[in-house]
Amino acid sequence: MKNSKRWGRRVLSALAAAAVLAAVPVGAAGNGKSKGKPPASSHRYIExxxxxxxxFHGQLNVTRKVGGREVGRADYLAAYLKQREAENKNTLLVHAGxxxxxxxxxSALLQDEPTIEVLNKLGFDVGTLGNHEFDEGVAEMLRLIHGGYHPATGDFAGADxxxxxxxxxxAQTGKPILPPYVIKRVNGMPIGLIGVTLTETPTIVTPSGVAGVKFIDEATAINKAVRELKKKGVQTIVVLAHNPGVSNPDGTNASGEIVDIAKNVDDEVDVIxxxxxxAYLNAVVDGxxxxxxxxYGTAFSDVDLKIDPRTKDVVAKKAEIVTxxxxxxxxxxxxxxxxxxxxAKVAPLVNQVVGTAAETxxxxxxxxxxxxxxxxxxxxxRAAMKTDFAFMNPGGIRADIEQGEVTWGELYNVQPFNNQLVKMTLTGAQIRQLLNQQWQPTQTRMxxxxxxxYTWSASRPVGEKVIxxxxxxxxxxxxxxxYxxxxxxxLADGGDxxxxxxxxxNREVGPVDLDALVTYIRQLSQPFSAQIEGRITKLQ
Incomplete structure (x- = not known):
């Protein structure tokens, strides 16, 4: 896969800051404190x-800021997770794709093996597939999970x-390519964990990334797995769903695909x-x-369950989103x-200076x-392929260029997908159609x-917004x-x-997009800059 929806990276700072307001323990955790021991209960529930x-996107060494405070990085995330895990021996570590x-x-230059190794070291118990797990196709995805050989890195043991x-x-057999669920026993309590991935994945992944597989309805797949788990006597059920959702810090106004899924799955599901x-999500929907x-590891979800050992079902649950x-x-x-x-392994290439940015x-x-x-x-x-026009999808731009010296590694963070450039011929009418396809039923992609x-108007109907x-x-x-x-x-394959x-x-394949950006910046007058120039104008 080469480019995904980037649903709101820019809301990270505001929403994460809001998360501190959601629960006092979040702020306390931010100061390096644990959440503390829960009060004694008169019931003998298993916690x-x-x-x-x-x-997480392999963000092993990337620091970000929330409210002016540094967040993220695998070593800090690890410290928080180990701190919380030490407070309750009945802990499972999970990831949702x-x-x-x-x-x-x-991570990327080493086939993302470093990220899997870090998750192994942390003792993760179960994970599911996101759309990005398909970046390099099903075979490479399964190699990272099960282990195997890659010519760039050699033998790899896979996920533990x-x-x-x-x-x-x-696509041929209709059978899941991985187990639909796993049952983990925690202090004698069976917990079923089911995984699903958004069905839109084929529309945001290159065809080669999802060749040979199909994505069936999430709720249908979850309900089938729940039926099997219930037959096995499992009453505590958790879903790991790579589907979007968001809520206010106080849990109100929950929305997104995950809300619809929650309403359509068996009520035996306790947590999703x-x-x-x-985004931030901490809400109760349909129980x-x-x-x-x-x-990016800037926060984690801490979910506390109380399970009745007689019924093996959840009797109480709550969550914190911890920055x-x-x-x-x-x-x-x-x-x-x-x-x-x-x-150290990737330093020689990553640290090469390409240019100097006059400003961020x-x-x-x-x-x-x-x-x-x-x-x-x-x-x-456009310069690399010497064409009349060029169009870049916003979801393929993953980071900003900071003021000062710009290294190859920083530009890799901007364009990490290794897409090749494609030159083609379109008519003017097709270019107008292309621009009008920016307004889609569930999302606008500029x-x-x-x-x-060009100019456009929000008041015009979809399909006719460009003027x-x-x-x-x-x-x-x-x-x-x-032209x-x-x-x-x-994009050439119809992505997004x-x-x-x-x-x-008249298609012609050119260099990798990152190489084109590096070459272009190197030939600019230094320090280089770029501005908003009025290429796109929204009419009032």
Missing amino acids: VQLLGIND DAVGASPPV FPYVSANVVD FAGHNH KLLVQSYS TYHDGITPDPEIRALVEKYE ITDEQNESGESALGNLIADAQ LQISGLR DIQLPDGTPLKPDAE TVTVNSF GFTVLTHGT
Whole structure:
């Protein structure tokens, strides 16, 4: 797979800060304190703790900021998880997909094996598949899980913990490619854990990434697994779902696909871990506790269950979303040493200086849908293929370019998918259709552009929102004329719903998108910069 939806990376700071308001223990954890021992209960319930992450994306050595405080990194996440795990021996560690893919060089250049090794060291108990697990196809995904040989890295032992997937099935046999669920016994209590992945995955993944598999309805797959678990006497059931959801810090206004799934699955399901849209979620919907803890290891979900040993069912449940603030806690030395080992392996390439940015260049879009970084990348791709126009999908831009020296590794973080550039010919009418495909039923995806300008209006109907399209000299785009266009291979195959690109003619394959960006920046006058130029204009 090459590009996914990037559902709200920019809301990370605001939402994570809001998470501190959701529960006092979150703030306490941010200061390196544990959540404390729960009060004694008159009932002899078994207390089980589930510690979960989602959308880690191999961010082993990447620090981010929330409210001006540093968060993230595998060694800090490890310290928090080990601290919480030490408080309750009845603990399971789980992840809800996208543990790998769109990773920084420290993991990606080593086939994401470092991330799996870190999860192994932390003692994760079960995980499921996100769309990014399909980045390099089903065979490579299964190699990371089960182990095997890769020419770039040699033999790899694989994950020490099982992956579960109830709704990803073999296209020929219709059978799941992984176990639909696993049963973990915690202090004698059987806990069923079911995995599912969003059914939209084939629309946000290159065809080669999902070749040979199909994605069936999540709720249908979950309910089938629940029936089997109930026959085996399992009453405590947890779902790991790589599906989006979001809520207010107080649990109100929960929305997203995961809410619909919760309403349509068996009431025996107790907890659903969500993912994909990198957001805050801590809410109860239809009796199910739904959680999601942002992304990139900047937070984790701490779910506490009380299980009646007589019925083996959950009688109480609650959750915290805990932010992994660096201040007040010591990073885990074992994981830090592991990360440093991988950093040393990739350092010669990662640390090469490519240029110097005059100021920070971000992919934050203005009201019209244009960003400075999007312009820079689109310009680089058009220059590499020498075409009239270039179009870049925003989901493929994964980080900003910070002011100062810019290294190869930093640019890799911006474009980590290794998509090849594709040159094709489109008519003016097809280009108008392409731009109108930005407004889709569930999401708007504003392509970043080079070589043209256009205006659009929100008041016009879907399919007709684009008004005027002009060339740089101000002349209008001619519907019957032919123009050369550059896109990446993900878009060229109709990714993100831009199906008109599959009809492009005279295709030529060019360099990898990252190489094009590196080459382009190296030839710019230094220090280089990029701005929003009015290429896209929303009419009021």
